[in-house]
Amino acid sequence: MKPLTVLLLLTTLPCLSVFAQEPAPEWPVLKPAANASPLPGTEKLTEKGDLSHQLVLANDAFLDQQLAAAEGTRDALWKIGTYQAEDRRTELAKLLGMDRDARSESVRFEYYSVQKAQKAVAEGLVIYQVRWEAIDGIHGEGLLLEPEGKDHLILADVIAIPDADQTPEEIAGLTEGDSDTSPYALLLAQSGCRVLVPMLINRNENTYKMTNREWLHRPAFILGRHLLGYELHKVLAGVDGLIATQGKAKDRPLGVIGWGEGGLLALYAGALDTRIEGTGVCGYFGPRERLWSEPAEHNIHGLLSTFGDAEIASLVAPRPLVIESGVYPNFVFRPDEKGEPEIIEVHSQPNGKPGRFSVPSPEGVTHELERLQQIAGVDANLTAITSEQAVGTSALETFTRGLGIEPGNRLKTPIAFKKVYDDPEGLDHIAQRHADQMTEIDRFNQRALIQSHQDRQTFFKDLKTDNLDAFAESIESYRDIFRTEVIGDFEIERVPYNPRSRKYQEGPKTISYEVVLDVLPGVFAYGILTLPKDLDLAAGEKRPVVVCQHGLEGTPQDVIGEAKHNAYSAFATRLAEQGFITFAPQNGYKYFDRFRLQQFKSQSIGKTLFSIIIPQHQQITDWLAAQSFVDPERIAFYGLSYGGKSAMRIPPLVDRYCLSICSADFNEWVWKNAATDPKSLRYSYANKGEYEIFEWNLGGTFNYAEMAALICPRPFMVERGHFDGVGSDESVAYEFAKARNLYAAKLGIGDLCEIEWFPGPHMINGVGTYAFLHKHLNWPGP
Known part of the structure; x- marks a missing residue:
């Protein structure tokens, strides 16, 4: 071999060796710690298993x-003599959102055209198709x-109210x-009743894998309204219409009776409106x-703090109340193999909430009846019946006697009508009627969505922005509403920390510990504390902390290393490599149905x-602030996705957080929850x-700007990727402009409020936000 050839080979081999190496990973290389010793000042953590799962349980x-x-x-709350029934009626109506919209002042029944009006006739009885206005834009519709x-x-x-899965x-x-029930509307008409x-919205599953009722309930709920409230408006407007068309018989008694969903509405209507002289549930x-x-759609925020069925029924007293038990609608959405609502802990495809129409045990019914007797006392005018037929003869006879009618045999045998809905035209009418009612409520919700911006402006009218002192004083009443009425506060004293920890992982520049703290009785906080290796714990140096929050179905492990690096960019470790202390907590939004049903509980x-998550963060930040190596005035919050939701809800109520960064979540939040038009559904929940x-x-109180x-x-910052599917740039910019206006235009502190736009997806970008942290936590850049 020639000398030049040998020289070329010798000089090329090192290069070949370099090119043959695996490229360095983007994520930090973290290895298990050499031992599991605890952080100084804590006991050794000995708990085994999946701590995130244990936390959720x-x-x-x-x-x-x-x-x-x-x-x-x-x-x-319901001791006799300690409350006014009318105040409780007002409170119940507010929980149902019925205070938001005025019922129509002059209700008249609108009969269909003569050709379609008279759908069935027998000797002494006629049945009409009718509709009536309940609130502006929503009508009741059914039979008279x-x-x-x-x-x-x-x-x-x-007013006879069928179950949601029955037609009038x-x-x-x-x-x-x-039929699931007797033809009780017909039997009552035979007995001399008008x-x-x-009709009610049915429980059929729609194309979005949820029931029709849940589809309408979702937007209504965030807008401070309720599907049950809409249906009660229809029932009570029906009361208005019946009274208005009594003619000279102004003293004619009026009652409400229903089964299943109709029984629920009858109970609530009888409690809310004292013009109803007899109620059958x-x-x-x-x-x-x-x-x-x-x-x-049965989820009523705060109901059980004041009302159970016994308390609601007590508001019917001293008017007659008939309660029939024994037969209930057989409805389960998303049943498991045992016929119970399923609880899936891994991410799955179902969109709708699992749920079952309640079927109480006989013992449960007896217990609630006893509570009703205790609450109502001598005023209770109650008849309890157990029946093997829904809306059976005994219940109907007792109900009609409560209205002053002696029914005789007319409640036992229904007269025979020609079954007018055997023909396609009749069936088409029923389907179209339901579709029209769905459209009305959806349209009303969307109108309420548009109105909600003005509602929030009115709600915030007492906020002072003349100067920072006036703002700081006036914002506190809104913070209290947010804490008590929006988030909810258990007002339970936190327990001692009882901190336990163990070394977890090490990288070239960092070392981490798993940490567990007690929070409330039976509730604990868990997370990963990451320390820079150049931090001398014995030297007394105090450094800033960034709390790095994972998103939906996440864990602390996701934000520190290789796991889900494409979204999180290992930001808890990367920030620690820049000299910050970081803490990655476990929040409770994990394990699919398990945590989602906790929201309903x-x-x-x-x-x-967040009523549990916030005390966990209060405990975490208090514990961090007590550590000798932490500057208690420099603890920041930075969260992605559901962690971004956390960034909007936790720092307002955890004052140890000195700043907040919302990544991959900031939005026109009310629109994102309530919008149902085809274009918006790309982003809408x-x-x-x-x-x-x-x-x-939230529609009437706090959007993200509020x-x-x-x-x-x-300081407050938003991190927004142009290609993030959580929302459009326009919706993010629209809402951020309102926040920016408060900081910059009204209060003159625009340097404390920023947004970074970057050409990327749903992820931590870690450029502008890192600079923001270095600036406001007063820590030198890398």
């Missing part, structure tokens, strides 16, 4: 304890059964085949502590998931699987 057990205690709390002829006087007016025609005796039968009465396991007693995401009445006002005057 502990949250669940805590909520079950709070639900079990709710009945005792209500007992104290009238005794007819000089020998058939109307003795009472009744079914309880009017106009359909063939078996009977109005409203069939297939719906019992303990309500498992409200969270019922269909989504929480909301039933006026709380939310209205048709997605996050069925827990909807928070009561939450940012609760963070102000602390």
Whole structure:
């Protein structure tokens, strides 16, 4: 071989060796720690297994304890002589969102054209198709059964409410085949009653894999309204219409009766409106502590803090109340192999909430009846019936006697009508009627969405922005509302930290510890503390901390290393490599249905998931602030996705957070929850699987700009990727402009409020935000 050839080979080999090496990974290379010794000042952590799962289960057990205690709390609120029934009626109507929209002042029944009006006639009885206005833009629609002829006087007016999966025609005796109930609207009409039968939205599953009722409930809920509230407006407007059309018979008694969903509405209507002189509740009465396991549209925020079925029924007293138990709608959405609502812990495709129409045990019904007797005392005018037939003869006879009617045999055998809906035209009409009612409510929700911007402006009218002192003073009343009415506060004293830790991982520049802290009885916090290796724990140096929050279904491990690096960019470790201390907490939004149903447990007693998460962060930040190596004035929050949701909800109520960064979540949040137009559905939660995401009445109180006002005057930043599917650039910019206006234009502190746009997806970009942290935490850049 020639010398030149040898030289070339010798000089080329090192290069070949370099090119043959694997490229360095983008994520930090972290290895298990050499030992599991604890952080100084803590006990050794010995818990085994998946701590994130244990945390979620502990949250669940805590909520079950709070639900079990709710009945005792209500007992104290309902002692005889300690409350005014009218105040409780007002409170119940507010929980249902019925205070938001005025009922129509002059209600008249609108009969269909003559050709379609008279759908069935028998001797002495006629049935009409009718509609009536309930609130502006929403109508009731159904059947009106009238005794007819000089020998058939109307003795009472009744609203008979079917279950959601029944049509008015079914309880009017106009359909063939078996029915879940007697044709009780028809039987009441035979007994001399004029009977109005409203239709309800059914529980059919739609194309978005949820029921029709949940589809309408979701936007209504965040806008401070409720599907049950809309349907009660229809029922009570029906009361208005019946009274307005009584003619000279102004003293004619009026009652409401229903089964299943109709029983629920009858109970609530009888409680709310004292013009209703008799109430029949069939297939719906019992303990309500498992409200969270019922269909989504039964979720009434804060109901169980004040009302169970017994408390609501007590508002009917001293008017007659009939409660029939024994037969209930057989409805389960997303059933498991045992027929119970399924609880899936891994990410799955279903969009709708699992739920079952409540079927209480006989013992449960008896217990709730006893509570009703205790609350109502001598005023209770109650008849409790157990029946093997829904809306059976005994219940109907007792109900009509309460209205002053002696029914005789007319409640036992329905007259025979021609079944007018055997023909396609009749069936088409039923389907079109339901579609029209769906469209009306959806349209009303979208109109309320547009109106919500003005509602929030009115809500925030007392905020002072003349100067920072006036702002700081006036914002506190809004912070209190946010804490108590939006997030919910258990107001339980936190327990001692009892800190446990163990070394977890090491990198070239960092070392991390798993940390567990006790928070509330049975509730703990868990996270990963990452320390720069150049931090001398014994030297007394105090450094800033960045709390790095994972997103949906995440864990602390996701934000520190290789796991899910494409989204999180290992930002908890990267920031520690730049000299910050970081802490990555486990938040409770993990394990799919398990945590989502916790939102419903929480909301039933006026709380939310964040009612537990916030005390966990208060404990974490207090513990961090107590560490000798932490500057307690420089603890920042930075979260991605659901962690971005956390960035908008936690720092307003955890004052140790000196700044907040919302990444991959900031939005026109109310629009993102409530919009149902085809273009918006690309981004909206209205048709997605996050069925827990909807928070009561944010539309009337706090959008993201208003939450940012609760963070102000602390530094606030948004990190936004142009290709992030959580929303459009326009919606993000629209909402951020309002926050920026407060900081820059009104308060003159524009340097504390920033947004970074970058050409990327749903991820931590770590450029502008890192500079923001270095600037406001007063830490030198890399």
